[in-house]
Amino acid sequence: MPRTRNAGFEITIPEKACTDKKCPFHGNLKTRGRQFTGKVVSEKMQHTVVVEWEGWRYIPKYERYRRTRTRLLAHNTPCINAAEGDMVLIAECRPLSKTKNFVVLKVLGKLEKYALEKEAMEEAKHKAKAAEIENLAKQETKSKEKGE
Numbered sequence: 001m002p003r004t005r006n007a008g009f010e011i012t013i014p015e016k017a018c019t020d021k022k023c024p025f026h027g028n029l030k031t032r033g034r035q036f037t038g039k040v041v042s043e044k045m046q047h048t049v050v051v052e053w054e055g056w057r058y059i060p061k062y063e064r065y066r067r068t069r070t071r072l073l074a075h076n077t078p079c080i081n082a083a084e085g086d087m088v089l090i091a092e093c094r095p096l097s098k099t100k101n102f103v104v105l106k107v108l109g110k111l112e113k114y115a116l117e118k119e120a121m122e123e124a125k126h127k128a129k130a131a132e133i134e135n136l137a138k139q140e141t142k143s144k145e146k147g148e
Contacts, residue, residue, distance in 0.1 A: 011089075011106050012106075013025050014080055016078075017079060020079070022075055023077040023078075024103055029075075029093055029096075029103060030094070031091040031092065032093065033092035034091070035090070035091045035092075036053065036090050036102075037087060037090075037108065038051040038070075038087070039051070039085070039088075040082050040083065042084060043083060043084050047075060047077070047078075048074070049076045049082050049088070051073075051074050052071045052072075054068065054070075055067075055068050055069075055070065056068065072090065072101075072102055073097075073100045074088075074100065074103055075103040080106070080107060085110060086110060087107070087110070088104050088105075088108060089104070089106040089108060090102045091103060091105050
């Protein structure tokens, strides 16, 4: 059985074993510093994924907020094997290549699950708004009938 370790964070160790030297669980890669969660946008490179998340930045001159997008490259080990559309947790590590300074620690779930929940919430809001409009229309008709 290969050697495993905790990778410095409170994360369960993957059940699938790998022989990757750059794996934080089965190799000798140490993690440190910052952690981010984001969605995997691309997995076309070997052992690398592009992780993206959106945020808002305040522009004082215009007194408005601007949508920003952050994209980072992260090492994708065979034991984790994050796919496109997954929500993942990434952590900072030593530089693995010119642009890769992060490693995927955990797959949190599919992005579609989050999209379905968001869609259901929006649908519930629309139904509530429609019911409110109907109630207002009924009240107006009742007040017109009483007035006449």
